[in-house]
Amino acid sequence: xxxxxxxxxxxxxxAGFGVYLMYPAFRTPTPPEFPTPNDQxxxxxxxxxxxxxxxxxxxxxxxxxxxxxxxxxxxxxxKRAGGLDAAALEMGTAKAVAVANNGHTNVLGAVRGLTxxxxxxxxxxxxxxxxxVKADPAHSDxxxxxxxxxxxxxxxxxxxxxxxxxxxxxxxxxxLGVFLMASPQALxxxxxQDSPSMAELAVQTVDGKVIExxxxxxxxxxxxxxxxxxxxxxxxxRRELYWPRRDLSPIPLPNQAPYPQPLSDGRQWAHVxxxxxxxxxxQDPNRFYWATYLTGGKVxxxxxxxxxxxxxxxxxxxxxxxxxxxxxxxxxxxxVDLRSAPGGSYQRTLELTRDLPALIPxxxxxxxxxxxxxxxxxxxxxxxxxxxxxxxxxxxxxxxxDYPQFWAEAMTRIVLPNSGLxxxxxxxxxxxxxxxxxxxxxVCYPPNYFMGVAAxxxxxxxxVSWSFADYLAGRDTVLExxxxxxxxx
Numbered sequence: 001x002x003x004x005x006x007x008x009x010x011x012x013x014x015a016g017f018g019v020y021l022m023y024p025a026f027r028t029p030t031p032p033e034f035p036t037p038n039d040q041x042x043x044x045x046x047x048x049x050x051x052x053x054x055x056x057x058x059x060x061x062x063x064x065x066x067x068x069x070x071x072x073x074x075x076x077x078x079k080r081a082g083g084l085d086a087a088a089l090e091m092g093t094a095k096a097v098a099v100a101n102n103g104h105t106n107v108l109g110a111v112r113g114l115t116x117x118x119x120x121x122x123x124x125x126x127x128x129x130x131x132x133v134k135a136d137p138a139h140s141d142x143x144x145x146x147x148x149x150x151x152x153x154x155x156x157x158x159x160x161x162x163x164x165x166x167x168x169x170x171x172x173x174x175x176l177g178v179f180l181m182a183s184p185q186a187l188x189x190x191x192x193q194d195s196p197s198m199a200e201l202a203v204q205t206v207d208g209k210v211i212e213x214x215x216x217x218x219x220x221x222x223x224x225x226x227x228x229x230x231x232x233x234x235x236x237x238r239r240e241l242y243w244p245r246r247d248l249s250p251i252p253l254p255n256q257a258p259y260p261q262p263l264s265d266g267r268q269w270a271h272v273x274x275x276x277x278x279x280x281x282x283q284d285p286n287r288f289y290w291a292t293y294l295t296g297g298k299v300x301x302x303x304x305x306x307x308x309x310x311x312x313x314x315x316x317x318x319x320x321x322x323x324x325x326x327x328x329x330x331x332x333x334x335x336v337d338l339r340s341a342p343g344g345s346y347q348r349t350l351e352l353t354r355d356l357p358a359l360i361p362x363x364x365x366x367x368x369x370x371x372x373x374x375x376x377x378x379x380x381x382x383x384x385x386x387x388x389x390x391x392x393x394x395x396x397x398x399x400x401x402d403y404p405q406f407w408a409e410a411m412t413r414i415v416l417p418n419s420g421l422x423x424x425x426x427x428x429x430x431x432x433x434x435x436x437x438x439x440x441x442x443v444c445y446p447p448n449y450f451m452g453v454a455a456x457x458x459x460x461x462x463x464v465s466w467s468f469a470d471y472l473a474g475r476d477t478v479l480e481x482x483x484x485x486x487x488x489x
């Protein structure tokens with residue numbers, strides 16, 4: 001009886017300790033309690049006071065030095081509260097929160113294309129430069145143009161200046177900074193542009209002509225109109241799945257789709273690939289996941305655009321199980337395209353990352369395609385694939401959008417009471433380069449002790465960026481590099 005009781009107490013203690021470790025991820029912020037503000041200055045001060053209190057209550061990613069810098073910036077904003085319009089408040093808080101240098105800890109606003117205005121042009125980085133890939137028909141003559149200056153500054157200079165408003169890795173800042181470049185309100189609020197309603201552009205067209213044009217912004221954010229404010233949308237806005245890379249495809253977003261699929265903004269757009277060949281990797285951007293075979297069945301190609309279950313389709317885990325079954329065709333190579341995978345739940349790809357390498361013969365290879373859009377669960381999936389593939393695994397493309405060590409895991413968002421700004425926070429530490437050690441047990445996300453791996457360096461083993469010339473010709477530079485490696489094998 002004593003042994004049974006002792007065993008029970010041990011198990012109870014272990015379970016209790018597990019609950020204690022998981023508790024930070026399941027907490028929710030204490031709701032704000034403020035009287036109705038008398039004016040905008042008081043409303044701003046309430047928002048800043050609540051942000052300061054709630055973020056320190058919830059987020060675990062800041063160092064002590066970073067908390068000091070955050071407090072100093074918030075206090076400075078509070079002193080200037082009466083002079084802050086909506087854009088200045090947002091960009092000021094974005095810079096303060098980004099002090100954590102963690103990609104999951106940031107203001108989910110203009111940095112993610114969710115708030116503030118935007119010009120009717122969409123940019124994307126290629127190997128040579130920043131180019132215009134999508135435009136309002138009135139500006140269709142600019143499609144494909146190389147961006148020389150925005151507000152008098154070169155894109156590389158802007159990207160460097162905007163990084164402090166994004167937080168996280170350089171790859172993430174470069175990826176998401178494109179949204180800020182398209183928002184005159186955002187650039188004006190941080191002193192990088194004179195006008196909050198118009199962008200001064202200088203571009204070089206495909207035929208070499210240099211054009212300078214003032215482009216008027218629309219009130220619509222880059223990712224489309226905001227949804228109705230509900231408990232659900234405050235926790236997760238479906239537009240969060242719309243990253244700049246989505247604009248590479250000319251396939252429009254659906255006008256109607258089940259939550260959480262992103263929706264069209266209802267506008268007509270001209271695209272640089274209209275009437276041109278579209279690479280296979282951009283032909284199904286509205287699907288969360290899909291697979292096919294290349295080169296007569298020798299190459300299994302799998303694209304995962306988000307680690308979530310797609311509404312109306314078989315769950316991701318089931319889909320991946322079927323992909324395993326299809327692999328009984330015995331492909332010699334596998335290509336897993338994670339370049340448009342901003343996150344989700346990495347638990348949904350556990351079996352794939354462990355079992356796929358076992359289906360590929362010893363003389364084959366597994367290629368994992370990555371970009372700055374590969375973030376969160378996308379990074380985890382890439383790390384696990386590399387680990388289980390061993391010396392047969394190759395990471396091809398551009399650096400992922402997060403460090404191999406990052407903070408994540410949160411049940412909800414911090415919502416500022418007056419402005420409605422949503423702020424992401426992080427509670428659990430990840431280390432996909434070295435794995436979590438027992439010394440880190442109080443901070444590491446507990447499931448990683450069972451599912452984590454020490455994948456080592458996650459930088460591409462075959463670094464390559466998409467050439468704009470290839471893109472215009474309907475070729476995917478990164479995939480073609482993989483196919484050349486395969487052909488040489």
